Amino acid sequence: MDFGIKGKTVVVTGGATGIGRAIAQTFHDEGATVIINGRTQSKLDTACSEIGERAHGVVADLRSTDGAQTLFDFASGFGPVEFLVNNIGVFDVNDFFEVSDERWMEYFDHNIMTSVRISRLVLKDMLDRNSGSIVFISSEAAIRSIGNMTPYSTTKSAMLGLSRSLAELTRGTDVRVTSYMPGTTATESVMGYFQGLAEEQGKTVEQALDDFYRDVQPGNLPQKLIDPAMHGRGVVQLATNPAMNGICHRADGGTIRSIFG
Template sequence: MDFGINGKIAIVTGGATGIGYAIAKTFHDEGAVVVINGRDQAKLDKACASIGPRAHGVVADLMTAEGATRLSDFAGGLGPVSFLVNNIGVFDVNDFFEVSDERWMEYFQHNLMTAIRISRIVMKDMLTRNDGSIVFISSEAAIRSIGNMVPYSTTKTAMLGLSRSLAELTRGTNVRVNSYMPGSTATESVETYFADLAAQQGKTVEQALADFYRDVQPSNLTQKLIDPAMHGRGVVQLMTNQAMNGLCHRADGGTIRSIFG
C-alpha cells in the first residue's frame, strides 16, 4: 500500500529504541526521511544504520527548550516536517505513597513537556503551511489506570487531553492531531521488566507472562505481548488517514473492554 509519504520528513522523538524505533523504521521503509533524537550519539548512529540510509540521528534533549529547537531546526533543514511522533516516555512500578514531588515532576517533564516543547514549534509551522500530522504515543494505562504505576497512568491520561486540545486548533485546516494507545509491547524495557520479575519469582519468563495475563490482564484478547512492528504500521496508517483527527486510536490487544477506539 502506498501511503503517499515518499520523500517526506518525519520526526520520531526517542526513536532509537522500542516503539519509537519501530515507527521510525516503518516510516523509512515507506519512503520517508526520518529524524530521531536522543542523548547518546553512538546509540543514535547504531539505530540509524539499522533503520536505513534516510535516517538521521540528532543529539537533542527535549527536556530543554534548546533541545527542542535543535531537533526542529535540523529536521526543518531537510525540508518541511510533515509528521511528528511524540514518543518519549518513562515508566516504572512504584508505591504512590513513596513517590517524591521531584519524581512526579520528572514524569511530567518526560511524558508531557518533551512533547509540548517540540509540538509548539513544529505544529505552528504546520498550521502556517496548512499541512501536517502529529501523533502522541500514549498508553492503555491512560484509560486502564494502574495502581502501582500512578504517575505513568496520570501523565498518559493527560497526554490524551493534550492531543485532543491541540486537535481543536486545527479546525478547517489540513493539519491533524491524534493519539495512539498501545498495550503491553515487547520492547526492550518491557522484556527486561518481565525477565527481572521472573527471576524474582523463580519462574520462567513464559510463566511470568502467563501469570500476568491471567491475574493482571485477563481481559486481554491476544494474551501476549505486542510486536512493536505492529505499532509502526498502525501509527503510519493513522497519520496518513485524512479522515482521522482528534481521536485516540487503541492498539491494546483488546485489554480495555470497549467497542470504541
C-alpha cells in the same frame, strides 16, 4: 498501499529504541526521511544505520526548550516536518506513597513537556503551511488506570487531553493531531521488566507472562505481548489518514473492554 509519504520528513522522538524505533522503521520503509533524537550519539548512529540510509539522528534533549529547538532546526534542514510522532516516555512500577514530588515532576517533564516543547514548534509551522500530522504515543494505561503505576497512568491520561486540545487548533485546516494507545509491547524495557520479575519469583519469563495475563490483564485477547512492528504499521496508518483528527486509536489487544476506540 502507497501512504503518500515518500520523500517527506518525519520526526520520531526517542526513536532509537522500542516502539519509537519500530515507528521510525516503518516510516523509513515507506520512503520517508526519518529524524530521531536522543541523548547519546553512538546509540543514535547505531539505530540509524540499522533503520536505513534515510534515517538521521541528532543529540537533542527535549527536557529543555533549547533541545526542542535543536531537533526542530536539524529536522527542518531535510525539509518541512510533515509528520511528528511524540514518543518519548518513561515508566516504572512504584508505590504511590513512596513517589516523591521530584519524581512526579520528572514524569511530567518526560511524558508531557517533551511533547509540548517540540509540538509548539512543529504545529505552528504546520498551520502556517496548512499541512502536517502529529501523533502522540499514549498508552492503554491512560484509560486502564494502574495503581502501581500512578504517575505513568496519570501523565498518559494527560497526553490524551493535550492531543485533543491541539487538534482543536487545526479546525478548518489540513493539519491533524491524533493519539495512539498501545498495549503491553515486547520492547527492550518491557522484556527487561519481565526478566527481572521472573528472576525475583524463581520462574521463567514465559511463566511470569502467563501469570501477568491471568492476574493483571485477563481482558487481553491475544494473551501475549504485542510485536512493536505492529505499532509501526498502526501509527503510519493513523498519521496519514485524512479522516482521522482529534481521535485516539487503541491498539491494546482488547485489554480495555470497550467497543469504542
